[in-house]
Amino acid sequence: xxxxxxxxxxxxxxxxxxxxxxxxxxxxxxxxxxxxxxxxxxxxxxxxxxxxxxxxxxxxxxxxxxxxxxxxxxxxxxxxxxxxxxxxxxxxxxxxxxxxxxxxxxxxxxxxxxxxxxxxxxxxxxxxxxxxxxxxxxxxxxxxxxxxxxxxxxxxxxxxxxxxxxxxxxxxxxxxxxxxxxxxxxxxxxxxxxxxxxxxxxxxxxxxxxxxxxxxxxxxxxxxxxxxxxxxxxxxxxxxxxxxxxxxxxxxxxxxxxxxxxxxxxxxxxxxxxxxxxxxxxxxxxxx
Numbered sequence: 001x002x003x004x005x006x007x008x009x010x011x012x013x014x015x016x017x018x019x020x021x022x023x024x025x026x027x028x029x030x031x032x033x034x035x036x037x038x039x040x041x042x043x044x045x046x047x048x049x050x051x052x053x054x055x056x057x058x059x060x061x062x063x064x065x066x067x068x069x070x071x072x073x074x075x076x077x078x079x080x081x082x083x084x085x086x087x088x089x090x091x092x093x094x095x096x097x098x099x100x101x102x103x104x105x106x107x108x109x110x111x112x113x114x115x116x117x118x119x120x121x122x123x124x125x126x127x128x129x130x131x132x133x134x135x136x137x138x139x140x141x142x143x144x145x146x147x148x149x150x151x152x153x154x155x156x157x158x159x160x161x162x163x164x165x166x167x168x169x170x171x172x173x174x175x176x177x178x179x180x181x182x183x184x185x186x187x188x189x190x191x192x193x194x195x196x197x198x199x200x201x202x203x204x205x206x207x208x209x210x211x212x213x214x215x216x217x218x219x220x221x222x223x224x225x226x227x228x229x230x231x232x233x234x235x236x237x238x239x240x241x242x243x244x245x246x247x248x249x250x251x252x253x254x255x256x257x258x259x260x261x262x263x264x265x266x267x268x269x270x271x272x273x274x275x276x277x278x279x280x281x282x283x284x285x286x287x288x
Contacts, residue, residue, distance in 0.1 A: 032268075039261035048257040056262035065247075066263075070270070073243040076158070077226040080165045084222050085215065087166070088173030092214075093207075096181040109178060112171055124164045124232050131155035131163075131236075156238025164232045169225050173218035180214030181207070216282035220275050227271055 039056055042049045060066055091112070099105045115123060130136045133150035141147045153159055184207065192202045230245035244267050251260035278284075 032265075035261045035264055038257055039265055041258040041261075043256045043258045046255070048255065056259045059259065060262050060266060069242050069244045069247050072241065073227060073245070076162060076165075076241070076243065077223055079162055080169065080226050081219060081222050083162070083166045084170045084173045085218065087170050088177050088218060089211070089215075091170075091174050092177035092181050095178055096184075109174075112174060116171065120168050121231055121235075123168055124235055127160060127164055127167070127236065128155065131160055156236065156240065158237065158241050160236040161232050161241055164236055165226055165229070168232075169222050172221035172225065173215075176214040176217040176221075177211060178214075180211045184210050212282045213284050216278050216284050219278055223274060224271060227267065 038048070040052050040054065042051045042053050042055070095105050095108055099108060128135070131154040132138070133152065133155070135155070137154060138147075138150040141151065142149070188206055188210075189202055192206050197205070228245055230243065230249045233241050233243050233246045234249070244263065248260045248263050248267070251257075251263065
């Protein structure tokens, strides 16, 4: 009887996992396999031909443009990550430790989520009226005498791309940090104060170490979104910024599916290595 119940339980678990397994196979593993196969096909200048070749990978690893794109992408992602981490930590700290009322905390956190009711593309485009030569920021700066002429670096530049990324992706750092900080036992902070620790010592030796899982999860979100996005670069860079995602988008636009597939797989491998390194450094399961 016991063996029968054990078998039924095992089959029941397998049946419960079957829908998820099918979904992952169809919408995650399947497309990756298709991209992998396509990456070994040929492109004759007009069409992608199903003929095996490693030319796409040879071109990928020997092209100086590829190295430049990856270095530029990683540099922008690092700037966005540092900025969103600092802003996200400050916002989460304020919501958890400075706002005493639970209702006020929830209200302010929901206000941070409100922008996600609109499309990310719309929020990126919304910066154009503010950053343009005749935009709000330039008009204010010239009206108060800080500058005599419009600042050209505000729009169609790397600055505009980074600003839009920080605006859109900061909440992905705030949410896990807020969740982590809310779990910190106030008794730990009180114990540190009773032992003579100052505010900055409590921050460095108590709060930040306990927030590592939240920082790690937020880092995975921010880096994944930044490395894979090409919308902001296309809309706000004015062709002054070249990233891997934009390069892949251009290759798809020219119907070079073979080379874009190889480039996409290499970007995926780079991202997986980054995520794997983060998960080895920090036990993300503490946050789950």
